[in-house]
Amino acid sequence: MATRRPKEDTAAAVEEFRPRVDNRPEQIIGIACRLFARRGYEGTSLRDIAEEAKITKAALYYHFPNKEALFHRIVLGSLRTLIDVVRAAVEAAPTPLEKVRQYMLVSADFMDADRDSWMAGSNAFWMGAESEQRTLTIALRNEYETLLRTCIEEAIAAGEFKPHNVALTGRFLLSSLNQMTRWHNPKGKLSTREVIEEYLDMALNGLKATERS
Template sequence: MARAATKISVVDQTGPSERILQILTESARLFATNGYDGTSMRDIAAACGISKSLLYHHFADKDEIFARIALGSTRELCEFVTARIPEDAAPAARIRAFMIGTAEYFHRYRWAWLASTSSFWSDPEARRQKERMMWRDRYEGLLRTLLMEAIEAGEMRPVDVSHAGRLILSSLNWMHRWYKPEKGLTAVQIAETYFDMIFNGLKAEPPAP
């Protein structure tokens, strides 16, 4: 994957500079690989090829960097997926777009996904945790809405929407445990496979008489 494709476009209303993007991208990789406690400002500066003083010019401390990655990733996942759902498509196609959009985000920003996932329930900052939960709820609520629309349109049989949503989200959210970009299917292809399995089932058609 090209280096540019992995940069984290975290939330920043003024538009993050190339240096900020580099710091956040390298920090996400280090946090995901070594954990928060196992990553120092010296490590981040070395990974970016810059001095610690320049790093401190952009960020007050390691916690500020981590907050930008964790909160930015949760918010941008929701916005990234929402933007890829066609408004005029059938409900089932919109669910497929939700799943593929999630996989595409995971593929593009894998290190940020991993760093954010590993820290989701351990963030000591209550306000930050509350905001992340709000964006997570919006993201999951979008899927439940799409599922209800599919049921109402007769594209799905009546099922428990909460359970169906957890099934879909679990299939996508656990990819980071075993997915290897250099082997097998891409993340988007895996999401398409999951969609087919979920909507068309695993049971084989009975043989023709």
């Protein structure tokens, strides 16, 4: 099946959001993003960030008054971009089934283009303590997941999908994607998108052989 939204579009949208290295605040954001991805938001202190950036804590405060400000810029900004590019791809897709496919594929492109911010967002969502930050992250994750559920509902209503439980179907599909940060090597043989293409074939058509002799 043809892939409607070229990978380059998503990469460009991510690039627009991604920190630039010729600029001190953007340098700090890049470092904070990497640390949030590796150690989680709770596990990263402003001191850690200042040390990595080789600046004083005072210089860091000059750019970002607190960790929350960095969090807003990185995790919430990244999730917002993810939702926007995925929604655009879903709206452009011609059928509900193709919307589900595009949702997964464009999400894969996003993960490919900026894995650190994906992991920073995922850590904040899964491991974060109760906080305003976590509440905002959850609201955006809900928006992201609801978008998939809406596509699944439409696919069921259109008779394209079997009438499984919609929430569970969404979790089933997203599990395969979310788990990828745990095993997939972005420099390996298959890109994230190529793995998700394979997974979609398995999920949509089933593992069981249909033509038995």
